[in-house]
Amino acid sequence: MGTSAGAARSHRCGELRAEHVGQEVVLCGWVQSRRDHGAVAFMDLRDRYGLIQVVADEDSPAESREFLGKLHLEDCMQVTGTVRMRGEGNRNPDRATGDVEVVAKKVERLSIAKPVPIEILDDLDAPEELRLRYRYLDLRRTPMRRFIEQRTQANHAIRSNLVEQGFVEVETPMLTKSTPEGARDYLVPSRMKAGHVYALPQSPQIFKQLCMVAGLDRYFQIARCLRDEDLRADRQPEFTQLDLEMSFVEEEDVFQTVEQVVAALYQSLFGQTLERPFERMSYAEAMRRYASDKPDLRNPLEIVDLQSVAGDLGFKVFDSVLSAGGMVRGLRVPGGASLSRKAIESIEQTARDAGGAGAAWCKVTEGGQATGPMGRFLKGEAGAAFLAALQAEAGDLVLAVADRKRVALVVLDHVRRKAGQLMDLVQGPDRLLWITEFPLFEEVEDGVWAPAHHPFTSPVEEDLDILRQGQKDGVRSRAYDLVLNGVELGSGSIRIHRREVQEVVFEAIGLSPEQARRRFSFLLEAFDYGPPPHGGFAIGLDRLYALLFQAESIRDVIAFPKTSSAACPLTGAPGQADPAQLEELGLQLSERASVVESPESV
RNA sequence: GGGGGUGUGGCGCAAUUGGUCAGCGUACCAGACUGUCGAUCUGGUGGUUGCGGGUUCGAGCCCCGUCACCCUCGCCA
Numbered sequence: 223m224g225t226s227a228g229a230a231r232s233h234r235c236g237e238l239r240a241e242h243v244g245q246e247v248v249l250c251g252w253v254q255s256r257r258d259h260g261a262v263a264f265m266d267l268r269d270r271y272g273l274i275q276v277v278a279d280e281d282s283p284a285e286s287r288e289f290l291g292k293l294h295l296e297d298c299m300q301v302t303g304t305v306r307m308r309g310e311g312n313r314n315p316d317r318a319t320g321d322v323e324v325v326a327k328k329v330e331r332l333s334i335a336k337p338v339p340i341e342i343l344d345d346l347d348a349p350e351e352l353r354l355r356y357r358y359l360d361l362r363r364t365p366m367r368r369f370i371e372q373r374t375q376a377n378h379a380i381r382s383n384l385v386e387q388g389f390v391e392v393e394t395p396m397l398t399k400s401t402p403e404g405a406r407d408y409l410v411p412s413r414m415k416a417g418h419v420y421a422l423p424q425s426p427q428i429f430k431q432l433c434m435v436a437g438l439d440r441y442f443q444i445a446r447c448l449r450d451e452d453l454r455a456d457r458q459p460e461f462t463q464l465d466l467e468m469s470f471v472e473e474e475d476v477f478q479t480v481e482q483v484v485a486a487l488y489q490s491l492f493g494q495t496l497e498r499p500f501e502r503m504s505y506a507e508a509m510r511r512y513a514s515d516k517p518d519l520r521n522p523l524e525i526v527d528l529q530s531v532a533g534d535l536g537f538k539v540f541d542s543v544l545s546a547g548g549m550v551r552g553l554r555v556p557g558g559a560s561l562s563r564k565a566i567e568s569i570e571q572t573a574r575d576a577g578g579a580g581a582a583w584c585k586v587t588e589g590g591q592a593t594g595p596m597g598r599f600l601k602g603e604a605g606a607a608f609l610a611a612l613q614a615e616a617g618d619l620v621l622a623v624a625d626r627k628r629v630a631l632v633v634l635d636h637v638r639r640k641a642g643q644l645m646d647l648v649q650g651p652d653r654l655l656w657i658t659e660f661p662l663f664e665e666v667e668d669g670v671w672a673p674a675h676h677p678f679t680s681p682v683e684e685d686l687d688i689l690r691q692g693q694k695d696g697v698r699s700r701a702y703d704l705v706l707n708g709v710e711l712g713s714g715s716i717r718i719h720r721r722e723v724q725e726v727v728f729e730a731i732g733l734s735p736e737q738a739r740r741r742f743s744f745l746l747e748a749f750d751y752g753p754p755p756h757g758g759f760a761i762g763l764d765r766l767y768a769l770l771f772q773a774e775s776i777r778d779v780i781a782f783p784k785t786s787s788a789a790c791p792l793t794g795a796p797g798q799a800d801p802a803q804l805e806e807l808g809l810q811l812s813e814r815a816s817v818v819e820s821p822e823s824v
Numbered sequence: 825g826g827g828g829g830u831g832u833g834g835c836g837c838a839a840u841u842g843g844u845c846a847g848c849g850u851a852c853c854a855g856a857c858u859g860u861c862g863a864u865c866u867g868g869u870g871g872u873u874g875c876g877g878g879u880u881c882g883a884g885c886c887c888c889g890u891c892a893c894c895c896u897c898g899c900c901a
Contacts, residue, residue, distance in 0.1 A: 257864090260857045275861065295851075312859055320861085337852050339834055343862075348835060351893050405900050425901080451900040452825090577897095675901055701901085713901060760901085775894095785893065 236272020258291030296335035355791035379490035394429035405449035416808030467758030513634035518708025521642035534604035558619025559585035578633035714759030
């Protein structure tokens with residue numbers, strides 16, 4: 223901390239050590255606790271930097287002795303006194319400042335605190351809603367303050383690394399037009415142009431591409447994004463992304479750039495040097511081996527295709543799925559025969575929770591026999607072939623899932639994770655992984671395909687022809703994700719910069735040239751003026767920080783977060799609209815809106 | 825929008841099959857105490873058990889509705 227303590231104080235509470243003994247100091251802070259013994263009284267004074275014990279004894283003026291005992295927790299204080307060594311046996315080794323104390327000469331209360339609704343304790347156990355309502359008190363707590371400080375450091379590491387890499391930082395508008403992410407927009411009505419609205423950005427997507435057309439070459443921003451969708455434990459209506467875009471690049475250029483940033487982050491936060499390059503895996507391979515587009519590679523279990531061996535067992539469950547065009551895949555859990563009946567049942571339950579019918583299973587005995595529910599179907603050559611496909615050995619547990627393709631993959635993913643967790647296989651260092659060549663379209667219902675990304679995501683060159691022929695299944699895009707231990711950190715793509723390709727994609731996703739021009743006119747217009755090939759990436763920082771800082775919730779790394787109904791208990795936002803403001807905006811509330819009453823005004 | 829969980833003094837918790845069970849800790853207030861350190865001791869204030877309705881002689885406890893929060897599915901690149 224290279225800055226001065228401030229005019230009202232000479233030192234910070236947390237910095238006093240034996241070397242300060244004898245100095246007269248002026249401290250400012252809050253009353254953390256007080257211990258009044260009559261003729262001697264103590265107070266722990268807290269600031270951002272720590273705690274210091276202030277004592278008033280026979281060396282202090284009588285009035286300060288009395289005053290110290292009368293203070294409330296969290297009163298804001300200024301204390302003048304002398305640093306002195308604590309007596310032998312009176313030191314507190316659990317505290318950084320525990321060898322010294324400040325003998326009060328003058329004790330002044332700068333402001334008074336009512337009884338606090340939440341206590342300022344590291345291990346506070348209070349309803350989160352209350353913590354949000356009194357966030358300014360919650361943030362006085364050390365763990366919360368740490369998150370803020372770590373976030374500062376992380377943002378700083380990111381920013382300085384990207385600047386080093388030659389990036390320019392551009393602040394893009396908050397009042398803008400709808401962007402192509404496909405979430406619901408937050409709208410802001412215009413006063414100047416009644417009946418018209420701004421949309422708050424779901425991401426700076428369009429603007430960062432415009433930055434590329436502008437020749438800025440390498441853009442980044444730590445950007446606020448807003449999406450009006452239902453919340454989750456790891457989702458907030460407004461969140462922060464590290465957003466970047468680069469010109470004249472291919473996937474590898476983006477990967478290396480992002481890897482440098484992430485490595486700088488780990489270096490700064492943990493002093494840890496990440497191994498680079500990160501691993502890379504195509505979407506197809508990830509789905510084949512892990513049934514997931516964000517596999518946790520710390521879990522070594524892999525999916526095995528049993529399509530060709532499942533039909534010969536005389537197992538009705540497999541037969542009916544196969545004849546319906548479904549999928550049979552399985553999983554070998556080495557040593558899994560040691561799992562209890564109850565544990566295996568929990569895997570079956572996981573499969574059902576994931577939307578499947580369950581999971582077939584058997585254990586492999588020393589003699590190579592299969593026991594358990596699926597065991598009796600695994601006799602003879604067909605059974606041996608089945609187990610051989612899995613490379614199952616004595617002592618293993620074998621799990622098999624049969625279902626419609628989309629369901630089976632989801633179930634396999636859950637089963638793999640559950641089995642890995644039960645066997646305690648998920649360990650080792652962080653595994654960072656690029657998933658590449660995501661499909662351009664995803665099947666949302668049987669036979670119904672929707673674009674998986676925004677419409678400027680470039681298809682893979684070799685797949686252009688089949689795309690032109692109207693095929694959707696199997697068309698690869700140049701989109702990629704970065705995955706950390708099974709958690710998707712962010713995603714990006716190489717964009718389309720050629721008009722001809724853009725038109726093919728618009729047509730494929732069912733946008734007529736007119737519709738496309740209406741929605742993205744300004745970007746398409748910009749693309750008439752020599753757009754460079756470009757691509758980029760965006761990382762959700764709140765989620766990443768929650769992970770890296772080991773916060774319990776994404777809300778802990780956000781200073782002033784919202785509840786799961788997108789409300790702010792502190793400010794009471796969203797608030798009721800003021801009729802005068804509505805009038806000015808040319809707006810009228812519908813029946814539905816006026817029925818809704820605020821439950822309570824704070 | 826669907827499913828699940830939670831809701832008792834400011835805060836954390838308790839209350840047997842529905843029957844003196846509205847109690848404990850902490851904070852708060854008053855007092856005592858020369859070395860504590862999330863001090864201790866004594867005494868005290870404080871609750872229409874989220875809200876509304878119902879069942880019952882009787883509801884914190886059972887039923888219905890509702891609100892808020894948390895988790896989750898849908899939704900969200």
